Amino acid sequence: MGSFVETLRGIVGPAGVLEGDALQARLAGKPQQQARWLVRPADTAEVSQVLAACHAAGVAVVPQGGLTGLVHATDTRPDELILSLERMQQLSVDTTQRVLVAQAGVLLESAQAAAVAAGLMVPVDLGARGSATLGGMVATNAGGNSVIRYGMMRENLRGLEVVLADGTVLDMTNQLVKNNSGYDLKHLFIGSEGTLGVVTRVVLRLCEPPAGRGTALLALPGFDAVAPLLRRLDQALDGTLSAFEVMWQDFYRTVTTPPALTRPPLAHDHPLYVLVECGTADGTERLCEILAAAMEEGTVADATIAQSEREAKALWAMRDDVAQLRRSGPLVAYDISLRLADTGPYIEDLRGAIGRRWPGARVWAFGHLGDGNVHVAVHVPQLDAAGRSELDGLVYTPLQALRGAVSAEHGIGLEKKAWLAISRTPAEFALMRTLKQSLDPRGVLNPGRVFDTPLI
Ligand SMILES: Cc1cc2nc3c(=O)[nH]c(=O)nc-3n(C[C@H](O)[C@H](O)[C@H](O)COP(=O)(O)OP(=O)(O)OC[C@H]3O[C@@H](n4cnc5c(N)ncnc54)[C@H](O)[C@@H]3O)c2cc1C
Secondary structure, eight states: OHHHHHHHHHHHOGGGEEEHHHHHHHHTTOTTBOOSEEEOOSSHHHHHHHHHHHHHHTOOEEEESSSOOSSSTTOBOTTOEEEEOTTOOOEEEETTTTEEEEETTOBHHHHHHHHHHTTOBOSOOOTTTTTOBHHHHHHTTOOOTTHHHHOOGGGGEEEEEEEOTTSOEEEEOOOOSOOOSSOOTHHHHTTSTTSSOEEEEEEEEOBOOOSOOEEEEEEESSGGGHHHHHHHHHHHTTTOEEEEEEEEHHHHHHHTSTTTOSSOSSOSOOSEEEEEEEOSTTHHHHHHHHHHHHHHHTSOSEEEEOOSHHHHHHHHHHHHOGGGGGGGSOOEEEEEEOOHHHHHHHHHHHHHHHHHHOTTOEEEEEEEGGGTEEEEEEEOTTOOHHHHHHHHHHHHHHHHHHTOBSOSSSOOTTTSGGGHHHHSOHHHHHHHHHHHHHHOTTOOBSTTSSSOOOOO
C-alpha cells in the first residue's frame, strides 16, 4: 500500500493525507472511528482523483461532513479511508437567481449567514447548524423544524455536483427550476447517505425571509383535535404556517419542570401541546383570531401567544430542550414517519407495549407532526443488547402494517439497516441494490451502510 498513499499525497498534497500517529491523534477519544487514512481534498478534481484511486485499489471510502448524523453512518473500520470534505469551504450567493452555490464542506450556519447578508434566507434549518455541512445534509436529505412550509433538502436543491465511485464527475448544477430533459439524476443522490456518490457542490434555493412571525403554544384536548387544528391553521394562514410541533404530555411535563423550567407556560394536565409558528408581518394578531375560533370550536383547550421575540425564543428553547429527557438515564431515540391519523393510536399502543414489557420504562413522544414525523425517546433501566433489539422490534414492527417509515429524517446508516425492509417492498429493495451495483460496482462507497453489499 506504500504506492497507494503516495498516489493520495500526489493528489491532495502531503498535508491533505493523515495516517499513522497523526491520524490516531486526530481520532483520539473517538473509538467508533478506526480509519487507516484520512484524506482532505480541496476541490472536485481532487475528490475525483482520490475516488478513482480508491476504486482501482478496492479501498473502502467513508465520506464525512460535520459528523452530526444520528445513525452511525460515519463510524469507520480500521481498513477504511475517511474522505473529509472539511477543506471544501467556498460559497457564493447569486441574488438574481436567488441561489447559494457552495462546496460540500460549507457549514449550514455559514450558508445561512451568507444568505442573510444578501437579504435572503436558507429555507432549511436544524439544531446542528453549527456543525452540519451542506454535503452531509444533501446525503441525508435533512429536514428540520420548517419542513411543513419549505420542505426538506430535496425540495430546496436547484443543482448538485456529485463524484461517482470511479471518479466520474456529474455536473448537475445548471440552477434550472424546470428541467424535464430526461431523468432528474440529482434525486438519486439526495438521501443516499454517501452510498452512491460523493456530493462536492450544492446549489441551494434561497427564499425571501418572512416579514414577521407569530409563535404560540397550544394545549389540545386530545389527538383527535390535531388534524382539524392543522387544517384550520393552514387555511387561515395562507400557506405561511412554518412549524407545527406536537408534544405529548410526558414530554411537555419533563421540559417544563425544574430544573428545566420553574413555571410551565401552560398547565400540565392536557394530553397534547403544539408549538405553532407562522411567518407573516401580522402573525401574532392572526394567531389570536384563529385560536379564539379554535377554542370556541373545542380543538384548542388553552393557549399562550408569544408577545415578543424573547417569548418566542423561550417557547422554542422549551421544545428543543430534549437534553432534559436524559435526566432519567440513557435514552434510545427513534425518528419515524406515519400518516397523521395513525400516529395517535400508534403512540398509545407503543406506550402500552413498552410498559407491559418493562414496567419501569419511560416513553416520550414529540415531533414535526405537520409532516408526519414523530420522535420517540425511550428509557429502559439496564437495557442490554438483546433488550435493545426487542425494543427496536416493538417500535418498528407495527410500522410495516401502517406503511410507516423507520426513518423520517436521520437515515438508515448502520443503526437501522436490519429494519429497512419494514419500510420498503422487496421490489424497491431490489432496485436499490441494482442502482448501487451499477453506480458503485466494486462497492467502495460507504460499504455496509443502508444495506449490505460486497466489497469487490
Ligand atoms: C443537535 C442535532 C439536531 C439535529 N436535528 C436534525 C433535524 O431537525 N432534522 C434532520 O434531518 N436532521 C437533524 N440532525 C441530524 C444531522 O444534523 C443531519 O443528518 C446532517 O444532515 C448530517 O450532516 P453532516 O455534515 O454532519 O454529515 P455527517 O454526519 O458527517 O454524515 C452523514 C452521512 O452523510 C454522508 N456524507 C457526508 N458528507 C457527504 C458528502 N459530501 N457526499 C456524500 N455523502 C456525504 C456520510 O457518509 C454519512 O452517511 C440533527 C443532529 C443533531 C446533532
